[in-house]
Amino acid sequence: MSTTTPRTSDSGGPLTTPETAKLDRVLFGDNQFFGINHRSEEKAREQAMRFQDLDAIMAVIDDAYASGIRTLMCTTHDRIADVVERVRAEPERYDGFSFFPCMPYAHKYADAVTESGILGALNRFMPDEGMLNAMMRGGRSLAKKDIEGIITLLVDAEMAGFAGVRTPVVWLQNVVVDLLLGLGFTDAFAIFANHVRSRYNAEPGFITMNLPMLLDHLDSAGIDNPLVCSNINKIGFRMSGGVEAYQAALAERPFRAVAMSVFASGAIPPREALEWIYAQPGIESIVFGASSRSHIESTVALVREFER
Amino acid sequence: MIRLGVVGLGKMGLSHLSMIRAHPEVSVEAVVDSAGYILGVLSKYTGLKTFTDFEKMLDSVELDAVLIATPTRFHAAMVRTALERGLHVFCEKPLTLTAAESAELSGIAAVRGLVTQVGYHNRFVGTFREAKRLLEADAIGRITHVQAESYGPVVLKAKGTTWRSKRTEGGGCLYDYAAHPLDLATWFVGDALGVGGTILGSVFSENTEDEVYSTIYFADGVSGQLSVNWSDESYRKMTTRVSVFGTQGKIIADRQEIQVYLRSTAPELDGYAPGWTIKSTTELTDEVWFYLRGEEYSAQLDHFVQRIHDPAVAPTNDFASAAITDRIIELLTVDAAAGASTTAPSSVPATTSAPAPRRRNLLGRRS
Numbered sequence: 190m191s192t193t194t195p196r197t198s199d200s201g202g203p204l205t206t207p208e209t210a211k212l213d214r215v216l217f218g219d220n221q222f223f224g225i226n227h228r229s230e231e232k233a234r235e236q237a238m239r240f241q242d243l244d245a246i247m248a249v250i251d252d253a254y255a256s257g258i259r260t261l262m263c264t265t266h267d268r269i270a271d272v273v274e275r276v277r278a279e280p281e282r283y284d285g286f287s288f289f290p291c292m293p294y295a296h297k298y299a300d301a302v303t304e305s306g307i308l309g310a311l312n313r314f315m316p317d318e319g320m321l322n323a324m325m326r327g328g329r330s331l332a333k334k335d336i337e338g339i340i341t342l343l344v345d346a347e348m349a350g351f352a353g354v355r356t357p358v359v360w361l362q363n364v365v366v367d368l369l370l371g372l373g374f375t376d377a378f379a380i381f382a383n384h385v386r387s388r389y390n391a392e393p394g395f396i397t398m399n400l401p402m403l404l405d406h407l408d409s410a411g412i413d414n415p416l417v418c419s420n421i422n423k424i425g426f427r428m429s430g431g432v433e434a435y436q437a438a439l440a441e442r443p444f445r446a447v448a449m450s451v452f453a454s455g456a457i458p459p460r461e462a463l464e465w466i467y468a469q470p471g472i473e474s475i476v477f478g479a480s481s482r483s484h485i486e487s488t489v490a491l492v493r494e495f496e497r
Numbered sequence: 498m499i500r501l502g503v504v505g506l507g508k509m510g511l512s513h514l515s516m517i518r519a520h521p522e523v524s525v526e527a528v529v530d531s532a533g534y535i536l537g538v539l540s541k542y543t544g545l546k547t548f549t550d551f552e553k554m555l556d557s558v559e560l561d562a563v564l565i566a567t568p569t570r571f572h573a574a575m576v577r578t579a580l581e582r583g584l585h586v587f588c589e590k591p592l593t594l595t596a597a598e599s600a601e602l603s604g605i606a607a608v609r610g611l612v613t614q615v616g617y618h619n620r621f622v623g624t625f626r627e628a629k630r631l632l633e634a635d636a637i638g639r640i641t642h643v644q645a646e647s648y649g650p651v652v653l654k655a656k657g658t659t660w661r662s663k664r665t666e667g668g669g670c671l672y673d674y675a676a677h678p679l680d681l682a683t684w685f686v687g688d689a690l691g692v693g694g695t696i697l698g699s700v701f702s703e704n705t706e707d708e709v710y711s712t713i714y715f716a717d718g719v720s721g722q723l724s725v726n727w728s729d730e731s732y733r734k735m736t737t738r739v740s741v742f743g744t745q746g747k748i749i750a751d752r753q754e755i756q757v758y759l760r761s762t763a764p765e766l767d768g769y770a771p772g773w774t775i776k777s778t779t780e781l782t783d784e785v786w787f788y789l790r791g792e793e794y795s796a797q798l799d800h801f802v803q804r805i806h807d808p809a810v811a812p813t814n815d816f817a818s819a820a821i822t823d824r825i826i827e828l829l830t831v832d833a834a835a836g837a838s839t840t841a842p843s844s845v846p847a848t849t850s851a852p853a854p855r856r857r858n859l860l861g862r863r864s
Contacts, residue, residue, distance in 0.1 A: 227753065374543050454777070
C-alpha cells in the first residue's frame with residue numbers, strides 16, 4: 190500500500206458542484222489504466238505495463254484528487270475492485286470521493302461468448318448458475334419477468350465490487366446501450382434505470398456513440414431528463430449523427446450531457462478542445478483520462494479558466 | 498427501402514442486426530435462429546418477425562437480401578439457396594469451408610448479377626484503407642515482403658463448448674482469427690502462389706488450433722509471413738497488424754494508426770514526407786450513420802446497401818475476393834497436415850562451414 194499522502198489542492202478546491210443534484214464538473218476516466226488508447230497500440234501497451242502496478246494507478250488517482258477531482262468514472266474491470274478496496278480502506282484520505290461504475294466491461298462478455306456461446310456466457314456471469322439453466326430447460330421462452338431478472342442480476346453482479354463506497358451514478362456502457370438501441374430493445378433501458386434507482390439509490394446513466402438517436406428512444410422508454418454520456422468534440426470524432434445534430438440536441442433537448450473524448454484521443458490541442466466544449470450549451474460535466482500529474486493539472490487549470 | 502432477412506443471431510449476427518436495423522435505407526423483415534429463447538426475446542421486445550427455419554422464412558417473407566451469420570458450416574447451403582432465389586447476400590467470414598464451394602458460389606452470384614459481400618471488416622478500417630491507397634500509388638516502391646499478424650485473448654484454457662472451438666465446423670484460430678490478416682495481405686499484394694512451413698499449433702484447444710504460422714509466396718517474388726495467436730492474454734482484444742516492406746520504404750498499419758517510413762528517393766506523395774509519417778484513425782475515419790463497435794462494421798454494411806442501390810459501385814469484399822482468402826486457408830490446412838519440412842543438420846556436411854546451397858523449390862515440395 191502506498192504511504193504518501195495526497196497533496197492538498199492549492200489550485201482552487203474540489204471540482205464538486207454546490208448543487209448536490211448535479212455532477213462534478215470534471216470526472217476522471219480510467220481507460221489509460223487498462224491499456225485502452227484509441228490512437229496508438231504502442232501507447233496502450235506502455236500504459237498497460239506501467240499500470241499493472243496498483244500503486245501506479247493510485248498515484249495518478251491521488252494526483253487527480255489533489256487537483257480537485259472527486260469522481261472516478263470507471264469500467265467494471267476486475268482490477269477496479271483493487272482501487273475500490275484502497276479507497277474504502279481510507280475514507281478520510283479520500284473524503285468525498287465517488288465512483289461512477291460503467292457496466293459491463295464488454296470484452297469479458299464478448300470473449301466468453303466466443304468460448305461458450307451466449308447462454309454459456311450469461312451463465313458464467315450470473316450469480317446463481319443454476320437459474321438460467323432451469324429457465325432454459327425444455328426450451329421454454331423467456332417471460333418478461335425472466336428478462337428483468339437477468340438484467341437486474343447482471344447489474345447486481347457488477348455492483349458487488351462497489352459495496353461500501355459512494356456510487357451516485359451507475360452507467361450502462363455504450364456497446365450495450367447502442368446494441369439495444371439498434372435492436373430497438375428500448376424496454377431494457379427502463380429496466381436498467383428502475384433497478385439502479387430502486388436498488389442503489391443512484392442515477393442511471395447511458396453512454397452512447399449515437400446521442401441524437403438514443404435521446405428519442407429514452408424518451409419513448411419514459412426516462413425523463415436522462416443522464417447521457419457521449420463523445421462531444423470539435424472534430425466530430427465518433428459522434429454518429431454528426432456534430433450539428435449533437436449541437437441541436439444540446440441546445441434543445443432536455444437531458445444531462447456528459448462529454449467524453451473531448452480531446453478526440455489527442456487529435457485536438459487541449460485549449461482549443463475545451464474552448465469549444467465550453468462554448469456549447471448544456472454540458473454538465475466532462476470526463477477525461479490522463480496518466481501524468483502535469484496533464485491532469487493543466488487540464489483542470491483550463492477547465493477553471495473557461496468556467497470563470 | 499431494402500428488405501432484409503438476418504440469419505443467425507450469435508455474437509456477430511446480433512451486432513449486425515443492431516447496426517443494419519438502424520440503417521435508414523433498410524427494413525429488417527425477419528430474423529432466423531435455431532435458439533428459441535433469443536427469438537422469443539426479440540419478438541416480445543423489438544417486434545421483429547422471427548423464424549426458426551431459413552427456408553420457411555424465405556417462403557413467408559418478401560426479401561431483397563439476406564445477411565447470413567450462422568456458424569460457418571451452414572454458409573454454403575444457405576448462400577446457395579439465397580442466390581438461387583435471386584437474393585443479394587452478405588455473409589460472415591469465412592465464406593465457406595472449402596475453396597471449391599466459395600469459388601462456385603462466387604460464379605453463381607456473378608451469373609445472376611447479384612451483389613455479394615463477406616464480412617472482412619478490416620478492409621473498411623481507415624488505416625488499412627490508407628495503406629491500400631499508398632500501395633496503389635506505389636508509395637514504397639517495389640514490395641518485397643508483407644508481414645500479417647493477429648493476436649488476442651480468445652482461448653485461454655482447454656475447454657470450449659461452441660462451434661468456434663471445432664475446426665470441422667469452421668471454428669479455430671485459422672478461420673476465426675488468421676482469416677483477417679490473411680485477407681488484408683491478399684488485398685495489399687494479391688493472391689498467393691503457394692504456402693510453406695505452415696504450423697497450426699495448439700496452445701490449449703483440444704479440437705482445433707490456437708496458433709497459425711506460415712510462409713506465403715505471392716507473385717513477383719513477394720514473400721509473406723503470417724503470425725497469429727488467439728491464446729495471447731497480453732492483448733486486451735484482437736489486434737491485427739500488417740507491415741509491408743518495399744524498396745522505397747515501409748508501411749505498418751493497425752486499427753489505430755498507420756506508420757509510414759519513406760526514403761528520400763521515394764516518389765512524392767501529398768501528406769507524406771521522407772522519414773516517418775504517422776496518421777491516426779481519428780483523421781482517417783469517415784463518420785458512420787450508427788456506431789456500435791467500430792466504424793468499419795457499420796461502413797461495410799453501408800457498402801453492401803450502396804452496392805444494391807447502385808451496381809456501378811466497385812465492390813470491396815465480394816465473394817470473388819473472399820474465395821481467394823478461402824483458397825489460401827485451404828492451402829494452409831493442407832500444408833500443415835503434410836507435416837514439417839525441415840532442413841536438418843544432417844543434410845549439411847559437418848566439414849563445411851558455409852551453409853550448403855539449397856535448391857529453391859517453391860511449390861513442388863510435396864507434389
